[in-house]
Amino acid sequence: MRSLEFRTTLPLLFLFFVGVAGGSGGQWVVLQRSIGVSAMHMQLLHNDRVVVFDRTDFGRSNLSLPSGGGCRRDPHDRALRLDCTAHSAEYEVATNSFRPLTISTDTWCSSGTIAPDGSLVQTGGFNDGERAVRTFRPCLNRTCDWVEVSQALAVRRWYATNHIVPDGRAIIVGGRRQFSYEFYPKTHPSDMTAVVLPFLRETRDAAENNLYPFVHLNLDGHLFIFANNRAILLDYTKNSVVRTYPTMPGGHPRNYPSSGSSVLLPLEPSPKEAEVLICGGAPAESYARSVLKQKPFLRALDTCGRLKITDAAPSWTMETMPVPRVMGDMVLLPTGEVLTINGAKSGTAGWELAGEPALTPVLYRPGSPPGTRFNPQSPSTTPRLYHSAAVLLRDGRVLVGGGNPHISYDFYGVEFPTELSLEAFSPPYLSAENLASRPRVMVPVSSSPIKLSYGERFILRFTVAASLRRVRVTMVAPAFATHSFSMSQRLLVLETKVEKTEGGAWHAVAVAPASGVVAPSGYYMVYVVNGEVPSEGVWCHIHSDGADAA
Ligand SMILES: *[C@@H]1O[C@H](CO)[C@@H](O)[C@H](O)[C@H]1NC(C)=O
Ligand SMILES: *[C@@H]1O[C@H](CO)[C@@H](O)[C@H](O)[C@H]1NC(C)=O
Numbered sequence: 001m002r003s004l005e006f007r008t009t010l011p012l013l014f015l016f017f018v019g020v021a022g023g024s025g026g027q028w029v030v031l032q033r034s035i036g037v038s039a040m041h042m043q044l045l046h047n048d049r050v051v052v053f054d055r056t057d058f059g060r061s062n063l064s065l066p067s068g069g070g071c072r073r074d075p076h077d078r079a080l081r082l083d084c085t086a087h088s089a090e091y092e093v094a095t096n097s098f099r100p101l102t103i104s105t106d107t108w109c110s111s112g113t114i115a116p117d118g119s120l121v122q123t124g125g126f127n128d129g130e131r132a133v134r135t136f137r138p139c140l141n142r143t144c145d146w147v148e149v150s151q152a153l154a155v156r157r158w159y160a161t162n163h164i165v166p167d168g169r170a171i172i173v174g175g176r177r178q179f180s181y182e183f184y185p186k187t188h189p190s191d192m193t194a195v196v197l198p199f200l201r202e203t204r205d206a207a208e209n210n211l212y213p214f215v216h217l218n219l220d221g222h223l224f225i226f227a228n229n230r231a232i233l234l235d236y237t238k239n240s241v242v243r244t245y246p247t248m249p250g251g252h253p254r255n256y257p258s259s260g261s262s263v264l265l266p267l268e269p270s271p272k273e274a275e276v277l278i279c280g281g282a283p284a285e286s287y288a289r290s291v292l293k294q295k296p297f298l299r300a301l302d303t304c305g306r307l308k309i310t311d312a313a314p315s316w317t318m319e320t321m322p323v324p325r326v327m328g329d330m331v332l333l334p335t336g337e338v339l340t341i342n343g344a345k346s347g348t349a350g351w352e353l354a355g356e357p358a359l360t361p362v363l364y365r366p367g368s369p370p371g372t373r374f375n376p377q378s379p380s381t382t383p384r385l386y387h388s389a390a391v392l393l394r395d396g397r398v399l400v401g402g403g404n405p406h407i408s409y410d411f412y413g414v415e416f417p418t419e420l421s422l423e424a425f426s427p428p429y430l431s432a433e434n435l436a437s438r439p440r441v442m443v444p445v446s447s448s449p450i451k452l453s454y455g456e457r458f459i460l461r462f463t464v465a466a467s468l469r470r471v472r473v474t475m476v477a478p479a480f481a482t483h484s485f486s487m488s489q490r491l492l493v494l495e496t497k498v499e500k501t502e503g504g505a506w507h508a509v510a511v512a513p514a515s516g517v518v519a520p521s522g523y524y525m526v527y528v529v530n531g532e533v534p535s536e537g538v539w540c541h542i543h544s545d546g547a548d549a550a
Helices: 002-017 198-202 286-291 432-437
Strands: 027-032 041-044 049-053 088-092 097-101 111-114 120-123 133-136 146-149 161-164 170-173 180-184 214-217 223-227 230-235 240-244 261-264 275-279 303-308 317-320 329-332 338-341 344-347 354-357 362-364 374-376 388-392 398-402 422-426 440-442 450-453 457-463 471-477 480-482 485-487 490-500 506-511 522-530 538-543
Touching (some): 041 111, 041 120, 041 388, 041 398, 049 097, 111 161, 111 170, 111 480, 120 170, 161 214, 161 485, 170 223, 198 223, 214 261, 261 485, 338 398, 388 480, 457 522
Parallel strands (some): 450 538
Antiparallel strands (some): 041 049, 049 088, 088 097, 111 120, 120 133, 133 146, 161 170, 170 180, 261 275, 303 317, 338 362, 388 398, 440 457, 457 506, 471 490, 490 506
């Protein structure tokens, strides 16, 4: 009944909006003026809630702790020893509402990833949080909260990068003055092994910075790790560097504090090739200059490097972005496009170290001919520089939050006041003129989330008002976003066939990824993409036979 109504009213809407909405540049909407916490870290969960958190050592936030929640007492806190404000919140997409969460160890510049059962496993930070592991298990009744274990890591991990590995554990790579990696969960709580990785020592700069390395899981199960201006392929099971990649042309550093960003480009069905894209950053001298407050800040890098990491002898292909950008967030969209959003046009990451907000998001189409891949979008009106984040939502919008270049929350008399707001950026595929092309996937509530086994063929039933174009099913892992890098971000294009069925609906017949190396077990958002227009996503859980979804 609903889909019938939908189809009869659509042509009118369609006519009305043609030429009005434009749609080519996307749209910005402010969702919340303030959630009371600045979104330094963000993670979407498989119940469409987003866990947001900041740090605990800057004083009061603008959000009170849940009633009945105990205040945080920390004799070593730099700012406030008794703190009754919240430094984390849960944002609920469907109702556009939020609630405070209780975090009590310091999450400053920490990291995380989603475990196969859908829990957020989040590690490290500063001070009393530097060896902490915090777990957030999603719930629907708005009562769940963080569970923290304070001495769970082998060494302190501050500015580390996490990535899920095929056996379901998280690997935690590097961190400030940590030239090693470790795993969580541990085989035994007493296992305090950290495996030395000299590459991280070799690539650090004069200020000992070499932080939040870009880590991607390759098709052979090894990890691509990029730090400073070069990369290796690590067989973490043997602690052996199986490949050293060429230095990126230009030689500029690309990770923190020269924070560019990076994605593993969409993987084709039964992938034989994997490609990494790294964009923006800051010249090597930029950090040292910025720290000395030498103005103007140096211009950010405007180049991207693209590398086929599966090639026997790969070389970087360089491209130029329409705007220079440091601290941009790269977000994989359901269509396989890459959105770069947030950041600055000059300076580096760090407190008060950047200027000229990069307000214009840029869409990148990996498959378009070189020279035509970048498409600037409608600018935002809210600067989001250091400590901002962006995550894809299941409905195809991108949730954008944070931005606080100050040591504490600072709202008055500063150039870039602390941002407590949340905004949504709707890419052009959500414009009114694309509404008729948008597939509507019908999944019975009883089979949501869809349970998938590796290599399994499955059917998504959908309708679409306009005509069908090339249809693909894509699968996107919800990523952990902080400091311009989205950890465990991954998009798979699935082998797809379309069949017409009775009643005007279609079946997209897709084949789930073959193994946990291509798609580690866990929750993904599955989309039917019609040409360049994706449906709303549907949650699925992929696992080996016998493993159960939580
Ligand atoms: C946060 O709280 C401070 C007072 O503690 C207030 O001055 C400021 O306007 C608040 N900011 C927002 C965005 O709510
Ligand atoms: C809320 O849901 C969780 C499971 O998601 C359950 O363990 C817990 O007991 C529930 N709490 C209340 C108050 O209903």
